[in-house]
Amino acid sequence: MPFPWGPSLMRRMYRSWSGPIRKTAPPLLGSLTRYLMLSxxxxxxxxxxxxxxxxxxxxxxxxxLGQEVTLCGWVQYRRQSLFLILRDFHGLIQVVIPQDESAASVKKLLCEAPIESVVQVTGTVISRPPGQQNPKMPTGEIEIEVKTAELLNSCKKLPFEIKDFMKKTEALRMKYRYLDLRSSQMQYNLRLRSQMVMKMREYLCNLHGFVDIETPTLFKKTPGGAKEFVVPSREPGKFYSLPQSPQQFKQLLMVGGFDRYFQVARCYRDEGSKPERQPEFTQVDIEMSFVDQAGIQKLIEGLLQYSWPKDKNPLTVPFPSMTYTEALDLYGTDKPDTRFGMKIVDVSDIFRNTEIEFLQDMLKEPQGTIKTICIPGGTKYLKSKDFEVIKKFAVNHFNQEVSPLFLKTSGSGKSPFTKLLKEEEKTALISLMGAQEEDVLLLTAGEHKKACSVLGKLRLECADLLEARGVVLRDPTVFHFLWVVEFPLFLPKEEDPTELESAHHPFTAPHPSDIHLLYTEPEKVRSQHYDLVLNGSEIGGGSIRIHNAEQQQYVLETVLKEDVKLLSHLLQALDFGAPPHGGIALGLDRLVCLVTGVPSIRDVIAFPKSFRGHDLMSNAPDYVSPEDIEPYHIQVRRPEVTDRKDVKSVICETESSQQLVLPSLAKTENPLEKLALGQTPELLERRKSSKYPDNQ
Amino acid sequence: MPFPWGPSLMRRMYRSWSGPIRKTAPPLLGSLTRYLMLSxxxxxxxxxxxxxxxxxxxxxxxxxLGQEVTLCGWVQYRRQSLFLILRDFHGLIQVVIPQDESAASVKKLLCEAPIESVVQVTGTVISRPPGQQNPKMPTGEIEIEVKTAELLNSCKKLPFEIKDFMKKTEALRMKYRYLDLRSSQMQYNLRLRSQMVMKMREYLCNLHGFVDIETPTLFKKTPGGAKEFVVPSREPGKFYSLPQSPQQFKQLLMVGGFDRYFQVARCYRDEGSKPERQPEFTQVDIEMSFVDQAGIQKLIEGLLQYSWPKDKNPLTVPFPSMTYTEALDLYGTDKPDTRFGMKIVDVSDIFRNTEIEFLQDMLKEPQGTIKTICIPGGTKYLKSKDFEVIKKFAVNHFNQEVSPLFLKTSGSGKSPFTKLLKEEEKTALISLMGAQEEDVLLLTAGEHKKACSVLGKLRLECADLLEARGVVLRDPTVFHFLWVVEFPLFLPKEEDPTELESAHHPFTAPHPSDIHLLYTEPEKVRSQHYDLVLNGSEIGGGSIRIHNAEQQQYVLETVLKEDVKLLSHLLQALDFGAPPHGGIALGLDRLVCLVTGVPSIRDVIAFPKSFRGHDLMSNAPDYVSPEDIEPYHIQVRRPEVTDRKDVKSVICETESSQQLVLPSLAKTENPLEKLALGQTPELLERRKSSKYPDNQ
Incomplete structure (x- = not known):
């Protein structure tokens, strides 16, 4: 591996800003120009x-060739005492170490500078001798005949080498993040992120007249908005809150006549140790007046198309759309991964006259259904142990029986359930599912939503498993965007299903056709909320908002039983000439993570926190002196003995790298083992971790 | 005042994005095109x-003309029942209220919609009848013949009218900020800010290859960095800090090979109730590797030139430069307002053989000097009461005697001191100062720095006073940028002058010529720090940083006696191949404030806090429930009785508008009265409110 900085990622960087490299292009054209040219x-x-x-x-x-150049970079490596390879963010260059007496000091410097030292050289660009060109290295035709050299900073022995092929533990990467950032992958990720955001700004600000407005992050607690960090103020008992989104401010800006607002906004959420969450994250926050749902969707489609990296396949718009109900029915989730099939099929009708007792019973229940998904090649790729895990998972997490159904007429692997089926039932199933002989069906009987949820989850896990076994289901170069629309406005509260809470946030407007239901059967009201899903991940969400003060008050007070005093400023604002408005927020970290194809959002954030919210490099958060908190009229409440465990486990994180390996990093492992470990699936109905922010 | 949204500010908005409106341009050219065209x-x-x-x-x-248009806007006002003036951010348009029976419902709607209601109209653009054109109104040649109208939202009775000529109290503006934002001034300010920032991004990102990188705001306490908000974490006793600048992170990015970084960064500082400070503010944060001071200065000059609004006079670069010592000597401050003269002159030599005793004595002291400034037309514009205030101020705040010296040979207003002067002393003074007969000299004798400081302060106050009395000293359309360079690296600590502290922050590199002094006489070391001053306000500051770990450790440990453990990650990073680097931060709020010429930074921030850190609209910060802070292992320490006063005065703020009138809003008042009120002047040596951030 002589050129870790060479072909693959550098080519991606080239392509990302200049369109695909034409392989026929003569090298003399200068790929820098293409690299630097913003499309x-x-x-x-x-x-x-x-x-x-x-x-x-x-x-x-x-x-x-022939130019005298001055270069600054890091010593990547040396070949004998003849060549030094110098690196900067842009790539590698070979420097010829002079061998004659007159250049002894230069030779000494270049030979002795430790790896990763910072060096400045001045010299002439010359051709490499015939046969010594390296076609794999973008600069492989030339080298530098050095005249002078300066050691700008010497490097001590490193905890790990800055080479892409060096595997580092996650903890080591985080502790020495400044070294990890030198990797070509991190350079690519953060530069691509910067470029995408810049293009978004051009689109919004320059092309469509949006105004970039900063809103406060020292705010107050949102009613019902749990998980907000508090910031003590100098007034005893009074706290600021770090908001989860600029939701209230962007609506107030609409009332203030800034009818096209956007902000690349820092948002905060304290979710303890949830994996793949960061205590601070970034969203592209957008709001418009005099707009409807279709307008926002068109804006976002244009935005993503415009800012989409040039090294990816261009996007086709409009994005497909699906109702929440359809998404649940077909994919068992409100963020379907539509890159592959294996959709959920309702097979209840086939079993209307079945003799199998538990199916009979289920179909008599209200909302009782029988659902199936088809695992293509399941007989071939899955083992009987896999099916055990699948069944156990369904019982453990959904309290739901799932039966595999083998279609092969002969051979091993027949499940007991298969034997119970009548031949005509089996034929009907095969026909309805369009199944092949080697496929396996997963069948479950249960209440509609629950049956869909369990199969939706198993669909994804089986897809991971098939891919781990070598089946190509999802092309990594393909990006499937999908709008999910017509969400319910309210959902029954988890802790008390007779009460309602907002499915997203209380400012979401009801669907125009359902407004009459708001006052009679609020649980049936659909909302004007829309989610944007990419490859099965929610990357954005928004809605048309309530702009009528009375309606907003009714929702808050009568439906949600919230304390309206905390929102009196917003209610009042709606009374003072609030225009109709709506907006959206895109989760930037998640979006860039998916675009770059990296396993974790930590790979697209310069200085991320660990999943326990620690900065392993600087050791934040840290103990402070009593004087530091004295002005804030607070004191630390020492935990009871029972709390101690918690403290200890936190301390462990900084000491052990083990705990940092998150499930997402272990994607290539057997995903079913992951299931068997008992990891909690995201519960569909409780999917929204917070009621208030537009996104995430 | 029929068209508050008409000429003045609208013209400024036009100009800002399209160059000055040519008065000769035929109206048919369409100023929209010019308005919308980004240069x-x-x-x-x-x-x-x-x-x-x-x-x-x-x-x-x-x-x-003749086009059918659909418009959405706010009802600005009605003229009888004939015309309705509709407003959006872009301007005003006259809608003809239909009078015929067939349009009765439209008429009723347009006649009854309360002021500031939101209305949508569809109709045809027609010419106004001859004689009814309004040349003061950009849309004054036409009106809308309305076909349909819709009341999108009705407006209740407002606390104040959205008209530019309506004077509102500051407290009312803040409480109803969403209404205040509808004013043409606030629309102009925030839109200009957005445009300037966008241009800066284009310059940095598109033209010069900078990478926009977000850095964390949940960080840890900076050593010596007071005034940092703390954020309790879920671990007992551990807190995050909200950083005052991304200083450490941007240096670590340089170590990480991102050799051109920028960020429009949110920063935090808890300074209680200092006027013209906001607990959160924004800086344009920049860092580069392999750069020197001249490089950064050139970058910033180009940045400001590129992003400068088109409705202002274009900037000339390079900006002039002045050393810290010169600035002190000539202006008595390190942020001189160079738009006018009245420089400080050392007149010690004139008095070498004086018979005036206190001058004799002073010249014998170490650093003893006699300094003068000349107030042009002082006899004419200043009253004897003014001079009393001046003298009292100098004594109260600088413990320094200042004597006015009247040059008129006859007439009233002669000071006792004038009589003491010998004729040749007077002649020499007049000649050295280039003074006219009607001028007044202010003379002070004292230690060099102190004498300069008091005269520097009086120079500014007298300028304000002269302007209040009608003298034109500073052209409001002129912008004077100035670099101040060669600051001392360290200053004696206020509380213990035998110890040193950083003049700016401990990462600032020493001046190359002074490095040897670092180890012998550190108090004499000049730094590679530079400030950017605009019209007498510091709008930016930065430095070349220390990139050598040993030197950094020496400064922190030996010179500053700081606990290096808190910065071990940074010291280690310097050891692992840190490139030479430097940077700067521009205070965006202050810059836009000066560019727009508004009295306060609150006028260029969408939702500012009051000077006590309150959001008067939402009432943040606010009380929280014990459950809200329970996860953070803190409890509120109820204040002693002596603290109560503080609480009460804070509550007052929300009730009384009086307390919100800040000195800066009272600029047109007699500034000397302000002095007499005993407001603390900014102390020169303690000017930097914090040691750590690059700016402010």
């Missing part, structure tokens, strides 16, 4: 303005 | 995409 700008970014270098290491080509 | 984009922002309106109210001109 719509038609301007070249100058990476060498204001600094001592004349060129980046990675940009040099045969077209620079 | 470098050459693209037209579409304000009507995705929404129900076809046009904005303010964009319509004679060129739209």
């Amino acid at each position: 719509t700008q038609r301007r070249i970014s100058d990476f060498n303005s204001f600094v001592v270098r004349t060129n980046t290491c990675g940009e040099l080509r045969s077209s620079h | 470098t984009q050459r693209r037209i922002s579409d304000f009507n995409s995705f929404v129900v309106r076809t046009n904005t109210c303010g964009e319509l001109r004679s060129s739209h």
Whole structure:
């Protein structure tokens, strides 16, 4: 692996800003130009303005032959005492270490500088001798004949090498994040993120007249909004809250006549140690006046199309749309991964006259159904142990029986259930499911939603498993966007199903056709909320808002039984000429994570926290002195003995790398083992972790 | 005042994005195009995409005659029952209320909709009848013949009218911020801010290859960094801190190979009730590797030139530069307002052989000097009461005698001191100062720095006073940028002058010529820090940083006596191949405030806090329930009785508008009265409110 910084990622970086590299392009064309050319700008970014270098290491080509250049970079490695490979964010360049007496000091410096030291060299771009070119290295046709060299900073022995093929533990990467950032993958991720956001800004601000407005992050507690960090103020007992989204402010901006607002907004949520969550995250927050749902959707489709990296397949718009009910019925989730089939099929009708008792019983229940998904090639790829795990999982997490149904007429692996089936039932099933002989059906009987949920979850897990066994189900270069619409406005409260809570947040407007139901059967009201789903992940959500003060008050007070005093400013604002308005928020971290194809959002955040909310590099949060908190009229309440365990386990995190390996990093493992470990599935009905923010 | 939304500010808005309006331009040219054209984009922002309106109210001109348009806006006012004036962010349009029977419902709606209600109208653009055009109104040649109208939202009785000429108290504006935002001034301010930031991003990201990287705001306490908000974590006794700047992170990004970083960063500082400070503020944060001071300065000059609003006079670069010592000597401050003269002159030499005893004595002291400033036309514009206030102020705040010196040979107003002067002393003074007969000199004798400080402060106050009396000293359309350089690296600690503290922050590199002094006479070391000053306000500051771990450790441990453990991650990072680097941060709120010429930074922030840190609209910070803080292992420490006063005064703020009138709002008052009120002047040596952040 001589050039970890060479072909693969660098080519991706090139492509990301300049369209696909044409393989037929002569190398003399200079890929820097393409690299630097922002597709719509038609301007070249100058990476060498204001600094001592004349060129980046990675940009040099045969077209620079004979030029005297000054380069600054890190010592990647040395080959004998002959060549030094210098690296900057842009790539690698070979520097020839001079061997003659007159350049002894330069030779000494270049030979002795430890790996990852920072070096400045001045010299001439020359051709590599015939036969010594390296076609795998973008700068592989040339090298630098060095005249002067300076050691800008020497590097001590590193905890790990900055080479892409070096596997580092997650804990080590986090502790030395500044070293991890030097990897070509992290350089690619954060630069791509910056570019995407810049393109979004151009689209919103320059093309469509949106105004970028900053809203406060020192706010007050949102009613019902749990999981908000508190910030003590200098007034005893009074606290700010770090908001989960700028929801109230963006609505107030609409009332204030800023009819097109956006903000790349920092948001906060204290969710303890939930994996794949960060205590602070970023959303692209948007709100418009005089707009309907279709308008917002069109805006977002245009936004993503415009900002989509050039090294990915271009997006097709409009994105498909699906109602919440359809999503549940077909995929058992409100964020379906539509990249592959295996949809849920209702097979109740086949069993209307069945003699199998438990199916009979279920169909007599209200909402009782029989549902199936088909695992293509299930007989071939799944083992009987896998089916045991599947069944156990369904019972443990959904309290639901799931039966595998083998379609093969002969051979092993027949389940007891298969034997119970009548031949005509089996034929009807095969026909309805379009199943092949080697497929396996997973069948469950139960209440509609529950049956869909369990099969929806198993659909995803079986897909992971099939892929782990080598089946190609989802093309990693394909991006499936999907709108999910017509959510219910309210859901029964988990703790007391006779009461209602907002499915998303209390500012969501009811569906125009359902407004009359608001006052009679609120549980039946559909909302004007919409989610944007990408490859089975929710990456955005928004709604048309209530702009009528009376309706808002009714929802808050009568339906949700909230204390309206906390929102009196918003209710009053609606009374003072609030325009009709709506908006959306995109989860930027998640979006960039999916676009770059990295396993975790931590890979697209410069300085992420661990899943316990720790910064392993600086050791935040940390103990403070009593004087530090004295102005805030608070004191630390020492935990009871029973709390101690918690403290200890937290301390462990910084000491052991084990605890940092999150499930998402273990994707290539057998996903069913993951299931068997008893990891809680995301509960469909409680999917929204918070009632208030637009997103996530 | 029929058209508050008309000429003045609208013209400023036009100009800001399209260059000055040529008065000779025929109205048919369509100023919308000019308004919407972003000067470098050459693209037209579409304000009507995705929404129900076809046009904005303010964009319509004679060129739209005959077009059917749909407009959405707020009812600005009605003229009899004949015309309704509709407003959006873009401007005003006259809608003709139909009088015929067939349109009775439209007439009723338009006649009855309360002021500030939200209305949608569809109709045809027609010419106003001859003689009824309004040349003061950009849309004054046309009106809308309405076909249909819809009341989108009715408005209740407002606490104040949305008219620019309506004076509102600051407290009322803050309580109903969403109404205040509808004013043309606030629309202009926030839209200009958005545009400036967008241009900065284009310059940094698109033209110069900077990477926009978000850094955490949940961090840990900075050593020595007082005034940081704390955020309790779920671990007993451990707190996050809200950082005052991304200083550490941007340096770590340099170590991580992101050699051109920028971020429009939210920063936090808890300064209680300091006027003109906000608990959260925004800085344009920049860092580069392989750069020197000149490089950063050139970058910033280019950045400001590129992003400068088109309705202001273009900037000339490079900006002038001045050393810290010069600034002190000539202006008595490190942020000189160079828009006018009245510089401090050392007149010690004139008095070497004086017979005036207190001058003799002072010149014998170490650093003893005699300094003067000249108030042009002082005899004419200042009253003897003014001079009393000046003298009292100098004594109260600087413990320094200041004597006015009247140059008129005859007439009243002669000071006792004038009589003591020998004729040749007087002649020499007049000659050295270039003074005229009607001028007044302010003379003080004292230790060099102290003498400069008091005169520097009086120079500004006298300038305000002269301007209040009608003298034109500073052209409001002129912007004077100035670099102040060669600051000392360390200053004696206020509480113990035998110890040193950083003049700015401990990461600032020493001046290359002074490095040897670091180990012998650190108090003499100049730094590589630079401040950017605009019209006498510091709007930015930065430095070349220490990139050598040993030097950094020496500064922290030996010179500053800080606990290096808190910064071990940074010290370690410097050891692992940190490139030479430097950067700067611009205070965005202050910059936009100066550019828009508004009295307070609150006028360029959408939802600012009061000077006590309150959001008067939502009433943040607020009391929380014990359950809300329970997970954070803290409890509220109820204040002693002596604290009660503080609580009470805070509550007053929300009840009384009086307390919100800040000194900056009272600029037109006699500034000397302000002095006499005993407001503390900013102390020169303690000017930096914090040691750590790059800016403010």
